[in-house]
Amino acid sequence: MKIIDFASIESVERYKLMSTNIIPRPVAWIVTENNGIINIAPFSYFTGVSSVPPLLMVSIGRNKKGLNEPKDTFKNIKETKKATVCLVPVELTEKMDKTGEVLPHNISEAEKFGIEVERIDDNFPPIVKGCKRAFFTTLYGTFERDEMATIPFFLEIDKMYIEGEFEPVARVGKGYAKLCEMEN
């Protein structure tokens, strides 16, 4: 038996303990749009938090790894208030993983990795083509304190996109796991 004092360990160690024990985690594959540039990035600090109002939460690091500039998703949601949160089918796992790469703000993951998107609703960013479930959301609020490196964004679900059967992929530690076929 051991008790680990989180104040006495490094943040990478905390991340490892959390991401290998709070499992599985869904992956929010978030599409945002700013000045015509489509940004796509995965986030697994992600869960539903309430139905009245219908809110989901995704926790986004303030800055790009090793850089003193905001993650594009962070900046875009703050500026445009809109995000399309796609859920990832197993067959798109590899593509989704690639979009975790740090890219300059003016480079679109859609273009760089040849990921097709599909406009479903004119008022929201497009979905990643092939995703069977997506939430069209509007920023409800954030919870921010100075010491926080990662900020929870609460997003209100305005509409949901549903297409056929869906086998979602889940994040376990730094890897991925299959769950089961889902029906609606």
Ligand SMILES: Cc1cc2nc3c(=O)[nH]c(=O)nc-3n(C[C@H](O)[C@H](O)[C@H](O)COP(=O)(O)O)c2cc1C
């Ligand atoms: C499966 C997966 C899950 C991730 N989860 C998160 C997360 O919950 N929060 C976060 O800040 N970054 C997370 N990342 C890292 C971001 O995807 C990465 O920083 C990405 O470059 C952000 O892109 P952007 O600058 O276009 O927003 C995750 C990466 C992967 C591959």
